[in-house]
Amino acid sequence: MSGKVTIYDIAREAGVSTATVTRVVRGDANVRASTREKVQRVIDAYAYTPSASAQHLEGGRTKTLAVVLTTVTNLYFTRIYDAAYWEAEANGYSVRLFQTKDNAPISRELVDTLIRQRVDGVLFVGSIWSTDRRDLNEALEKLRLYMPVAAICPPGVQLNCIRIHSDLVNCSRLPVRHLHALGHRRIAFIGGSMQTKDSSKRGENFLEELRALDLPDDPAYHVDAGYDAEGGERAVLRMLSGLDRRRWPTGIVAFNDTVALGAIKQLKQMGLHLPEDMAIIGCDNQFFCPYTDPPLTSVDLHPEELATSAVRELLVAREGTAISIMRESTLIVRESCGAALSYRKLD
Amino acid sequence: MSGKVTIYDIAREAGVSTATVTRVVRGDANVRASTREKVQRVIDAYAYTPSASAQHLEGGRTKTLAVVLTTVTNLYFTRIYDAAYWEAEANGYSVRLFQTKDNAPISRELVDTLIRQRVDGVLFVGSIWSTDRRDLNEALEKLRLYMPVAAICPPGVQLNCIRIHSDLVNCSRLPVRHLHALGHRRIAFIGGSMQTKDSSKRGENFLEELRALDLPDDPAYHVDAGYDAEGGERAVLRMLSGLDRRRWPTGIVAFNDTVALGAIKQLKQMGLHLPEDMAIIGCDNQFFCPYTDPPLTSVDLHPEELATSAVRELLVAREGTAISIMRESTLIVRESCGAALSYRKLD
């Protein structure tokens, strides 16, 4: 790293003005072939590429979007980022990824960083909704002074920005109805932490669905499980050991596939056979769903499509845009719920 | 997004010079308290934060590193990125993530982009080694004109940059020795595509290990399986259906945990019981290892530590540095290989 090569170095070395170098770099037609060649040779020799910062300063656009999520080690977020990345790339934009530690809210520093970078748009994903509502809207207001803001969030959330909704209604409805159709009557929900918007919304929708189908909405069937496999294990243990065996649920809806993974392990450890003794449904349709034992039925929220839409909207956003888009969830049926008949005898 | 607020706007609005605004922003002591307050009020009102591009132009540093990997949907890469991100952040740096489609090599455009962004360092991870060796070193040479370059790569790879080695020797040795110690004699390796450096290196090490232990190194025990679960399924099917049952291996080493996941499914589908009929070991010690059935024994390459070291080295890099660092692998024993005695009878 010998240092920085600038357009002046190239101009001097090639014996032309900086304007001519710019013309060559940008492929302007009004350059004599011989000049172009001469300049290009120097450019190649020095591996010169104009500085994005200087271009931004002069041109006004950074051609960069930001994606903010809690952690990229979460598979769901990973798929969102990946889709956003390629959609942006296809439009000549690059993406900066920001992680918020510990489910942390939108901090003052993050807003600062985003503005400092002068990105041309931000996409918020996931549990940033744990931020206090007033703080959140204040943060969004500030950001919106500089750039369009989009969020992938549950429907009904009041946010003054582009909202792309994951379909949490069907995300609860599909698994509950599926289990109901298979004959299940006692259905439990494990997952999330009821403190965060995303999770509690899912929990609410779940309860509503139970009531709509006249199923028991016993609070014992509704336990926190965090977001990881260990949480799933603990939740199952806590729930079942707290209930008389005759009141055990016969079907479990898990917050996500990872939680389901832990639940499955715990259920087996308690001597239950899946799916005969207990049905289970996950969420996110992760790559490992076909490989659990039994293969896990799961809801696909189509995060890739949400991300793609979000990026598209950001790129065409005009001041004050506040549209809201929704992509419906899909239930991917595998074998973790077995067939209807095997359950009836449990009731 | 009403537009861009600049330091001039703040200066005008506050009735001071831009120098004073800078002083307030940077916390310079030589500002009268009343002035500071007045300026700060305007800054807050406009959510002003100095533009990183302008700062870079004037200051010379972007305080940004780049991480280049094939895809963030791969859990191994995800862990590397996450660790690099926080290590950089702890040092006041931010990270830009670049993905190379389809295992693609370091393209001319990528080199261009990295230079254009004037990042203060790049970390390459994974199968960029599929790039032709001469092209690769040429690309690195160009990059090194502008910034220090580091790579997480197999030991022995000749690259003119900081090299952080994942410990592929032990990555093959540990599982083979483990299986050998448990009494296994016919051990197979499934995984990767033998075209890429990373995989073929692993394959070579595996064979060497077999020979060192006087075990049969039948080419039939050494099959491509790609990098995903489906590849694992297919590899097992192909390998076993091509062999007389009496020559079946009794232990399988998989390229990674995801491949192992597929292998396990296929093995069960063929009626085998795990671990009694077949032992299996994965690699990467992913979060789902404790949750497979049986829980998967796996090698941990400690990607987080590799990433952390890489970032540290980049941050202190001087011209021409070309150190090489290594972190040893660890075998995490779970139940997918069972106990020694159960296998002996298979021989």
Added chain:
DNA sequence: GGCAGAAATGTTACCGATAACATTCCTCTT
């Protein structure tokens, strides 16, 4: 050969922030 007009190239102000340097304003001290 000279000139119009197009093509090629050069000159320069500007983008936003910073820091070195210059200037103005205080506050003591004697």
Added chain:
DNA sequence: AAGAGGAATGTTATCGGTAACATTTCTGCC
């Protein structure tokens, strides 16, 4: 009360690149 000297603030060149505008060079044509 004057002046030294430090504190507070202002002025301006600079970073790398771009584009509008100015200038030079090259054509072709009569």
